Amino acid sequence: MQNQIVNIPGVSNPVKxxxxxxxxxxxxxxxxxxGLCGYGCIYCSSNWGNYLRINRLTFSKLTxxxxxxxxxxxxxxxxxxxxPDVMEKLDSQLATVDKSFxxxxxxxxxxLTDGFSPINVGSGLTQYVLDRILRETSFKIRVMTxxxxxxxxxxxxxxxxxxxxxxxxxxxxxxxxxxxxxxxxGTSALSSRIDAVNNLLDAGIETYVMLCPVFPHAxxxxxxxxxxxxxxxxxxxxxWAEPYNDRVNWKTIHGGLSDNHFDKKWLEDCFExxxxxxxxxxxxxxxxxxxxxxxxxxxxDNFTYLLYENQIxxxxxxxxxxxxxxxxxxxxxxxxxxxxxxxxxxEIDNESMEYSNAG
Numbered sequence: 001m002q003n004q005i006v007n008i009p010g011v012s013n014p015v016k017x018x019x020x021x022x023x024x025x026x027x028x029x030x031x032x033x034x035g036l037c038g039y040g041c042i043y044c045s046s047n048w049g050n051y052l053r054i055n056r057l058t059f060s061k062l063t064x065x066x067x068x069x070x071x072x073x074x075x076x077x078x079x080x081x082x083x084p085d086v087m088e089k090l091d092s093q094l095a096t097v098d099k100s101f102x103x104x105x106x107x108x109x110x111x112l113t114d115g116f117s118p119i120n121v122g123s124g125l126t127q128y129v130l131d132r133i134l135r136e137t138s139f140k141i142r143v144m145t146x147x148x149x150x151x152x153x154x155x156x157x158x159x160x161x162x163x164x165x166x167x168x169x170x171x172x173x174x175x176x177x178x179x180x181x182x183x184x185x186g187t188s189a190l191s192s193r194i195d196a197v198n199n200l201l202d203a204g205i206e207t208y209v210m211l212c213p214v215f216p217h218a219x220x221x222x223x224x225x226x227x228x229x230x231x232x233x234x235x236x237x238x239x240w241a242e243p244y245n246d247r248v249n250w251k252t253i254h255g256g257l258s259d260n261h262f263d264k265k266w267l268e269d270c271f272e273x274x275x276x277x278x279x280x281x282x283x284x285x286x287x288x289x290x291x292x293x294x295x296x297x298x299x300x301d302n303f304t305y306l307l308y309e310n311q312i313x314x315x316x317x318x319x320x321x322x323x324x325x326x327x328x329x330x331x332x333x334x335x336x337x338x339x340x341x342x343x344x345x346x347e348i349d350n351e352s353m354e355y356s357n358a359g
Contacts, residue, residue, distance in 0.1 A: 010083030027108035037113035040077025040185035102139030148188035151196025
């Protein structure tokens with residue numbers, strides 16, 4: 001894949017508070033060193049998020065002036081938006097803080113983009129930024145990437161030199177390599193990512209995995225179960241899993257899939273025909289599969305299932321039992337409980353049980 005690079009204005013303060021990842025239990029702060037990483041994952045929520053949406057016209061004009069043709073991230077997976085002044089902006093921000101900045105806090109690298117995208121690794125920007133964060137702050141750094149390079153000898157040595165400061169994670173949601181080529185364009189091969197996870201574990205580096213998102217095809221033919229075995233979940237710092245939640249981009253994903261792929265028809269039946277019961281059943285089945293394997297292998301306290309429960313139908317709520325491992329993601333009601341009445345009842349019952357046990 002040939003990246004089409006566009007220079008865009010960098011953000012003033014690259015290190016920012018991250019309410020979105022705090023809600024997921026992942027991090028308190030975030031650091032993105034580019035505007036669009038160029039991996040071309042066509043389900044990427046960043047393509048539809050506030051940052052790229054609000055700046056859509058500005059960035060499209062910059063794209064046209066620099067590449068000679070107007071295009072958008074949602075229709076051109078080769079686009080890469082870089083911040084030419086990111087080092088200067090980061091240095092300027094860090095000059096205003098002392099070493100205690102980030103003490104007992106987690107910084108995710110990165111949230112909206114991949115800080116280990118090849119263009120950053122190859123230019124030395126990735127290491128420069130990480131060196132600066134290590135030297136000038138006290139953050140625990142949570143790396144999140146789809147680049148298997150983090151499991152290479154060079155990067156394993158780097159993480160080991162700063163072992164207490166890193167948790168390194170890879171995003172892997174399937175073992176279907178043809179799907180990866182069509183949907184996660186430009187990313188490392190799935191088997192290479194799995195190998196990277198195991199290399200990190202073998203080296204004694206704190207490692208986690210994001211099964212996010214897991215598409216419906218992965219519930220067939222034992223794919224999820226096989227993946228969970230191959231990434232040695234019982235040795236991970238943590239496992240996060242999440243079903244695909246339509247972010248108004250299902251048609252883009254549908255268009256990228258080969259005609260005979262299972263997910264293609266599923267997307268049509270679920271979203272075009274507005275069959276919410278299909279999504280509810282799929283999200284429930286994924287949770288059940290993860291929980292069954294977790295309980296069988298003894299890591300049931302070591303996973304988090306990210307669930308937008310507002311889309312779960314009442315007849316499926318019982319499949320989530322007492323919400324073990326579940327972190328509800330839909331907006332809360334004014335009383336702090338889920339707006340979904342059935343999940344709210346489970347939350348209240350759980351609180352009552354905890355209170356009784358404490359007494």
